Amino acid sequence: MTCINIAPVKFSNNSFLKKIIKELNSRFRSDISLLALDLEMEQTYSEDRGQFFSSQIISLSTPLTQSVPGKILLITEVDLFVPVLTFVFGEAQLNGKHSIVSVCRLHEEFYSGISDDDLLFQRTMKEVLHELGHCFGLLHCIDWDCVMHSSQGIEEVDIKGNFYCKTCARSVDGLK
Numbered sequence: 001m002t003c004i005n006i007a008p009v010k011f012s013n014n015s016f017l018k019k020i021i022k023e024l025n026s027r028f029r030s031d032i033s034l035l036a037l038d039l040e041m042e043q044t045y046s047e048d049r050g051q052f053f054s055s056q057i058i059s060l061s062t063p064l065t066q067s068v069p070g071k072i073l074l075i076t077e078v079d080l081f082v083p084v085l086t087f088v089f090g091e092a093q094l095n096g097k098h099s100i101v102s103v104c105r106l107h108e109e110f111y112s113g114i115s116d117d118d119l120l121f122q123r124t125m126k127e128v129l130h131e132l133g134h135c136f137g138l139l140h141c142i143d144w145d146c147v148m149h150s151s152q153g154i155e156e157v158d159i160k161g162n163f164y165c166k167t168c169a170r171s172v173d174g175l176k
């Protein structure tokens with residue numbers, strides 16, 4: 001079974017991390033571990049955009065995680081971008097080892113100024129499962145109830161479901 005490693009980078013909310021790991025443990029039979037990574041994130045910062053380049057963060061983590069088995073999901077508080085887009089909630093290597101999720105734009109404060117911890121957790125779990133799904137080889141799904149539906153904006157994160165549909169679930173190793 002493919003184990004899953006959660007690696008916080010510029011992410012300091014430990015109780016939130018524990019909650020994510022607990023939820024993943026309830027969804028997967030595989031081992032879910034916390035992985036400490038020392039990344040030089042400043043290298044990936046764009047002064048012009050005030051954001052961090054997600055693909056570069058993944059590249060930086062690759063040589064440090066060669067001996068780590070399974071999938072690696074980086075989680076960060078900083079805002080992420082790829083050059084063609086204004087921002088990304090996350091990025092993943094299709095059928096690969098690494099993915100990253102940013103909670104920056106999953107905070108309700110970002111939109112309405114009102115904080116909502118439960119909503120933040122629901123949104124984060126959707127994006128975590130979504131990026132992991134890409135690592136297990138899944139493309140975007142047309143089913144709105146499926147967590148593999150694409151979400152370019154926060155409304156689309158909120159509308160989609162928080163489980164893999166039956167078809168997508170078949171590709172994800174270790175699901176309960």
Ligand SMILES: [Zn+2]
Nearest residue numbers: 130134140150
């Ligand atoms: Zn996607």
Ligand SMILES: [Zn+2]
Nearest residue numbers: 141146165168
């Ligand atoms: Zn699906």
